[in-house]
Amino acid sequence: MIELSAKQLADAIARGDVSAAEAFETYRARAAADELNAYTWVAPEGTTAAPMSADAPLRGVPLGVKDLFCTEGVPSQAGSRILEGYLPPYTASVVQRLAEAGAPLLAKTNQDEFAMGSSNENSAYGPTRNPWDRERIPGGSSGGSAAAVAAGSAPWALGTDTGGSIRQPAAMCGIVGLKPTYGSVSRYGMIAFASSLDQGGPLTRDVTDAALLYGQMIGQDPCDSTSLAHPETIALPTAERLDGIRIGVPRADLAADGIEPGVIAAFDATLQRAQELGAELVDIELPHAEHALAAYYVIAPAEASSNLSRFDGVRYGLRHGGDEGLMAMYTHTRHDGFGDEVKRRILIGTYALSSGYYDAYYGRAQQVRTKIADDFRAAFGRVDLIATPTAPTTAFKLGEKTADPLSMYLGDLFTIPYSLAGLPAISIPCGLSDGLPVGFQLGGPAFSENRILDAAHALEQAIGFEPLEIS
Amino acid sequence: MIDREQVLHVARLARLQLTDDEVERMAGELSSILGHIETISGLDLDGVEPTSHVVEVSNALRPDVPRPSLDREVALSQAPARTADGFLVPSPQA
Numbered sequence: 001m002i003e004l005s006a007k008q009l010a011d012a013i014a015r016g017d018v019s020a021a022e023a024f025e026t027y028r029a030r031a032a033a034d035e036l037n038a039y040t041w042v043a044p045e046g047t048t049a050a051p052m053s054a055d056a057p058l059r060g061v062p063l064g065v066k067d068l069f070c071t072e073g074v075p076s077q078a079g080s081r082i083l084e085g086y087l088p089p090y091t092a093s094v095v096q097r098l099a100e101a102g103a104p105l106l107a108k109t110n111q112d113e114f115a116m117g118s119s120n121e122n123s124a125y126g127p128t129r130n131p132w133d134r135e136r137i138p139g140g141s142s143g144g145s146a147a148a149v150a151a152g153s154a155p156w157a158l159g160t161d162t163g164g165s166i167r168q169p170a171a172m173c174g175i176v177g178l179k180p181t182y183g184s185v186s187r188y189g190m191i192a193f194a195s196s197l198d199q200g201g202p203l204t205r206d207v208t209d210a211a212l213l214y215g216q217m218i219g220q221d222p223c224d225s226t227s228l229a230h231p232e233t234i235a236l237p238t239a240e241r242l243d244g245i246r247i248g249v250p251r252a253d254l255a256a257d258g259i260e261p262g263v264i265a266a267f268d269a270t271l272q273r274a275q276e277l278g279a280e281l282v283d284i285e286l287p288h289a290e291h292a293l294a295a296y297y298v299i300a301p302a303e304a305s306s307n308l309s310r311f312d313g314v315r316y317g318l319r320h321g322g323d324e325g326l327m328a329m330y331t332h333t334r335h336d337g338f339g340d341e342v343k344r345r346i347l348i349g350t351y352a353l354s355s356g357y358y359d360a361y362y363g364r365a366q367q368v369r370t371k372i373a374d375d376f377r378a379a380f381g382r383v384d385l386i387a388t389p390t391a392p393t394t395a396f397k398l399g400e401k402t403a404d405p406l407s408m409y410l411g412d413l414f415t416i417p418y419s420l421a422g423l424p425a426i427s428i429p430c431g432l433s434d435g436l437p438v439g440f441q442l443g444g445p446a447f448s449e450n451r452i453l454d455a456a457h458a459l460e461q462a463i464g465f466e467p468l469e470i471s
Numbered sequence: 472m473i474d475r476e477q478v479l480h481v482a483r484l485a486r487l488q489l490t491d492d493e494v495e496r497m498a499g500e501l502s503s504i505l506g507h508i509e510t511i512s513g514l515d516l517d518g519v520e521p522t523s524h525v526v527e528v529s530n531a532l533r534p535d536v537p538r539p540s541l542d543r544e545v546a547l548s549q550a551p552a553r554t555a556d557g558f559l560v561p562s563p564q565a
Binding site for chain 2: 086087089090182183196222225226228288291293294295297298305309312313314315316317318319322323324325326327328329330331332334335338343344346347348350351352354360361363364365366367368369370371373405406409420421422
């Protein structure tokens with residue numbers, strides 16, 4: 001059973017070859033035995049999934065859920081000490097929706113604290129390890145979800161992506177990760193990091209599974225006023241060719257410092273395959289992409305500094321210094337509850353929004369955001385999709401970048417532009433560099449998920465990437 | 472470019488206690504991050520509209536129909552300190 005993709009498992013359940021209860025218990029036991037620290041909570045033995053209708057499209061294939069999503073009565077700690085033991089009174093809309101569609105909650109997955117990080121080393125519950133090499137990071141911030149799916153202890157998982165947090169760990173663990181169009185998936189019940197950027201999405205073994213799961217995640221939600229109805233039904237991808245598809249390649253951005261030669265080699269080989277499948281490659285320019293990182297590291301911390309003000313030791317979570325008056329209670333609770341990276345971002349965000357600096361930082365960053373969106377609009381007038389590597393490097397060693405936050409941030413240079421523009425992008429595994437997986441990122445215009453998934457499917461078939469052997 | 476005093480000022484605004492070591496370290500780290508962010512200060516952005524949100528949604532209203540809200544006991548269940556019917560906070564004067 002464990003070698004089946006989620007779609008194949010759903011089909012096997014539908015045929016009656018295996019029961020949903022057997023599938024749940026098999027994966028529950030695997031998740032409970034996980035050695036990668038991929039989980040912060042696993043359904044206890046004897047858990048029976050909530051009843052679902054006989055024609056529930058996902059058939060009972062269990063789901064790993066990033067700990068950033070609130071789940072009623074189940075610890076939801078967002079990788080933070082400040083939420084240790086927190087039991088939400090409600091479940092995130094998308095988790096509820098997927099449970100009703102037949103994907104019951106299997107486990108909560110480890111993550112960087114409040115989704116701030118690219119390595120899972122910022123989790124208060126210890127780092128997750130990469131199943132390809134346990135001395136290495138699985139990427140982040142949805143690193144627990146990525147490691148779990150790659151190691152086969154979950155059939156599929158939910159992640160969230162603010163600046164690359166689905167795509168980058170998917171790349172580092174050799175699986176598929178889709179960051180959807182902003183607004184297509186409800187954010188209700190997702191513990192907020194940067195509200196104008198955060199978006200939930202699937203991490204899966206293959207492109208078909210990503211389409212199957214995403215298709216059940218979308219929909220306008222009365223509880224999230226920024227959510228939108230997707231104009232298309234998400235189809236399972238069937239394309240095997242790319243005839244007539246124009247793929248833009250921003251050559252200038254690929255010449256940036258710090259991109260591993262092995263990553264470029266795997267990327268170029270994949271472009272070659274795309275051409276063989278009939279795609280036309282077009283050189284494009286995204287003139288403001290080089291400024292995306294700077295704009296992002298103003299906008300995301302600014303929004304975070306506001307969102308994280310709710311952690312004040314009053315309504316939930318940790319409280320320290322309660323005997324020394326209200327102000328001391330706030331400041332001590334937040335000092336002891338937040339980790340270093342969260343503190344850094346709160347400080348940057350507060351600084352950027354503070355009197356006298358707002359226009360120079362936040363105002364300008366929002367203008368850069370407009371230019372980045374304009375660049376994409378112009379590019380998508382000429383091409384159907386844009387290709388880049390997902391990340392400039394493969395998975396690095398634990399501890400390698402923790403002393404230099406800026407070098408960690410630079411790893412997001414290919415993923416952040418799509419986040420700022422609210423556009424969808426997928427990462428699929430396209431090869432190995434020194435034995436470690438390399439991600440290939442394909443992005444498109446808003447609501448072009450069907451186009452992206454179809455092209456990714458055609459490439460996936462042609463690449464024939466050998467996933468990690470599941471044992 | 473960002474000194475100890477500024478770090479302490481911003482930390483106060485953010486209601487965040489920092490140890491002396493943390494203030495020292497953050498001053499260095501924030502300076503390096505802000506140094507990178509400064510690269511956008513040279514761009515010509517005159518007349519460019521800011522984007523605060525990528526989705527064009529305005530006045531997303533729901534029907535004005537009353538519905539049950541969270542039960543008080545449920546809302547209070549995760550509080551670090553509570554009274555019979557409210558959240559308990561330390562005195563601001565303490």
